[in-house]
Structure formats: structure tokens, C-alpha cells
Amino acid sequence: MKNIAVIGAGTMGNGIAHTFAQNGFKVCLIDINEKSLEKGIMTIATNLDRMIAKGSITEADKKATIENIITYTDIKDGVVNADLVVEAATENVELKLNIFRQLSEICDENIILATNTSSISITQIASVVNNPSRVIGMHFMNPVPIMKLVEIIRGYNTTDQVTETIMELSKKLGKVPVEVNDYPGFVANRILMLMINESIETLYNGVAGVQEIDTVMKLGMAHPMGPLQLADFIGLDVCLSILNVMYDGFKNPKYAPCPLLVNMVMAGKLGVKSGEGFYDYSESKKAEKVAKMFEK
Structure with a gap:
């Protein structure tokens, strides 16, 4: 594989494009919004600059990475x-189903189609594709250029060959792929979102404040980031969406989103992306938090 379309x-798309491009792949970054593409390329350039400042890459590496990316607003092109x-x-x-319907019509039936979904059924996504055996989950973690894990999720029809190909490809990116099966939330979010939701319930019930809850989990459980801060970083709307997928999939009340989370999302308090969530983020603080992720 040499040519990758993202x-x-x-946040996830430009991170995935960055990672492939930095590892020598030719990347077509696609988005219907031209401004989103411009912002994505700017984000990649900024993150590469942070890596240069850290000494992990050179100016030549940055130039080569950017040159490996071409942007498109038309999915077919x-x-x-x-x-x-x-x-x-x-x-x-x-x-996602609409995108995969388009890909089924446009792409040769032997082209592997991966989704970075963090919770939605791979089997359901594959059901709209003319050759569902080539559809697989490739769930990267945020920030993609830094985090090592990639969850590789097999749909019901995904072949061994496709799975092995994506596992090996992930290793070429310097990642650690872990194969899991297709159930709501997979492994990472099935466990993580319960912890985040319970942390929000703890706040909702008045047991402790935001900083107190995060401090307990950081110092007592050796987590690098508290669950409420992590929820802000992921996006509270994303957390809510994942919990709803799991609640619908398992029909189990333990996956029901906390009312506080629901209200915050409805109020537009989505975390870092909106400037306010469980914490208040000015533009300078937002940049500082992202920079610290790249310093680790």
C-alpha cells in the first residue's frame, strides 16, 4: 500500500493523515468543507513544528510530510x-453509512475500506458495501501522531487476509495494533466510557467536585489525565454519542448517559472544542493543553 485516502x-482525520504522511505514504485528505481542509493542514503543520522543537523530527521531515498530503473536496477524485x-x-x-455507500460505488471491490469509528458496528457499516469482507475498523487514539494503540475491529464478514494486512500496516506506522471483535464500544470505549459516565454521575450526585474527582483518579489510580478532563478532550458530544450507541446495542441501563452529560451537550458545552466543558478553556489554554500532549 502506498496511496491512502482519509x-x-x-481532529482524527488530520491526525491520521499526518501519521501516514510522516511515514512516507501518499495521502489524499478529503473533506467537503474547504475551510476544514485548510484548518486540518494548519493543525498538521503546527503539530510538526512542535515535534521539531522537541527534536524528534527535522525541518526536512516536516517538508516531506506536508508534501505527501493532497487535499480534495470531492470524494470521487x-x-x-x-x-x-x-x-x-x-x-x-x-x-458513515452514506459515505460507505458512495465508496462501494466508486472504489474497486478489492480496495480495503476502514473506518475510524469509536463505537459503531463494523458489520452494520459493511452491510451497505458490495464486498463487506474488505471492511474493517481501524480505531486510532487521539492525538493520533502520539498515541500508540490502534484497535483493529473485525466485522462479521471481515476476512483474515484483510485483518492481517491492516495489522501489519499499523505496525509500519509505529503503532501497536490490537485485534478485537465487533461489539458496541469495542474494548477501549466500552470500558472508558463507563468510567467517564460514572465520574460524571459522581459529580452530578455531589460526591466531589471536578478537580477533586480528577485528582483522585490521577494520583490514586495513576491515570495521566482525570476522566472529566479526558471527557473534555474527547468532546462531550462524542462521549454522549458513544454511550447512546452502547445503550442501544446492549439495552443495559448501566450504559445510560448521565443527565448532566446530556444537559451539557444540549447547552453546547462540549469541552475543549467549544471552549467550555467541565473546565473553562481560553484559546491560550487550549493550545497549551494540546502542546503538552505532544511533549510526552
């Missing part, structure tokens, strides 16, 4: 030469 220029397509659009079932 659909979606948001962007995937025409792709050996692999990685969808990283918003965590919305209908949106």
Missing part, C-alpha cells in the same frame, strides 16, 4: 488511486 479533516480508504468523519451512523 475522509474527514477534523480523492479516492480514485487509493490502495486503502480510512473514513474518519463525525461519529454519526447515517453519515
Whole structure:
């Protein structure tokens, strides 16, 4: 595989494009919004500058990485030469199904189609594709250029060959792939979101404040980031979406989102992306928090 198409220029999409491009792959970064593409490329450049300042890459590495990325607003143009397509659009079932319907029509039936979904069924996504055996989950962690884990999720029809190909590809990116099966939330979010939701319930019930809850988990459980701060970083809307997927999938009340989380999302308090969540984020603080992630 040499040519990678990444659909979606948001936080995960530009991070995935960055990672492939930095490792020598030719990347087509696709988004229907030109401004999102411009912002995505700026984010990649900024994060590369942080790596230069840290001494982990050179100016030449940055130049080569940026030159490996071409942007497109038309999905058909962007995937025409792709050996692999990685969808990283918003965590919305209908949106993803529509994208994969298009890919099924555009791409050769042997092209592997991966999704970066953090909770939605791979089998459901594959059901709209003419060759569902080539659909697989490739769940990167945020920030993608830094985090080592990639959850590799097999759908019901995903072949061994496709799975092995994506496992090996992930290793070439310097990642540690872990194969899991297709159940709501997979492994990472099935466990993580319960912890985050319970942390929000703890706050909602008045047991302790935001900083107190996060401090207990950081100092007592050796977590690098408290669960409420992590929820802000992920996006409270994303957390809510994942919990709803698991609640619908398992029909178990333990996955029901806390009312406080629901209200915060409805009020537009989504965390870092909106400037306010469990913590208040000015633009300078937001940049500082992202910078610290790249310093680790």
C-alpha cells in the first residue's frame, strides 16, 4: 500500500493523515468543507513544528510530510488511486453509512475500506458495501501522531487476509495494533466510557467536585489525565454519542448517559472544542493543553 485516502479533516482525520504522511505514504485528505481542509493542514503543520522543537523530527521531515498530503473536496477524485480508504468523519451512523455507500460505488471491490469509528458496528457499516469482507475498523487514539494503540475491529464478514494486512500496516506506522471483535464500544470505549459516565454521575450526585474527582483518579489510580478532563478532550458530544450507541446495542441501563452529560451537550458545552466543558478553556489554554500532549 502506498496511496491512502482519509475522509474527514477534523481532529482524527488530520491526525491520521499526518501519521501516514510522516511515514512516507501518499495521502489524499478529503473533506467537503474547504475551510476544514485548510484548518486540518494548519493543525498538521503546527503539530510538526512542535515535534521539531522537541527534536524528534527535522525541518526536512516536516517538508516531506506536508508534501505527501493532497487535499480534495470531492470524494470521487480523492479516492480514485487509493490502495486503502480510512473514513474518519463525525461519529454519526447515517453519515458513515452514506459515505460507505458512495465508496462501494466508486472504489474497486478489492480496495480495503476502514473506518475510524469509536463505537459503531463494523458489520452494520459493511452491510451497505458490495464486498463487506474488505471492511474493517481501524480505531486510532487521539492525538493520533502520539498515541500508540490502534484497535483493529473485525466485522462479521471481515476476512483474515484483510485483518492481517491492516495489522501489519499499523505496525509500519509505529503503532501497536490490537485485534478485537465487533461489539458496541469495542474494548477501549466500552470500558472508558463507563468510567467517564460514572465520574460524571459522581459529580452530578455531589460526591466531589471536578478537580477533586480528577485528582483522585490521577494520583490514586495513576491515570495521566482525570476522566472529566479526558471527557473534555474527547468532546462531550462524542462521549454522549458513544454511550447512546452502547445503550442501544446492549439495552443495559448501566450504559445510560448521565443527565448532566446530556444537559451539557444540549447547552453546547462540549469541552475543549467549544471552549467550555467541565473546565473553562481560553484559546491560550487550549493550545497549551494540546502542546503538552505532544511533549510526552
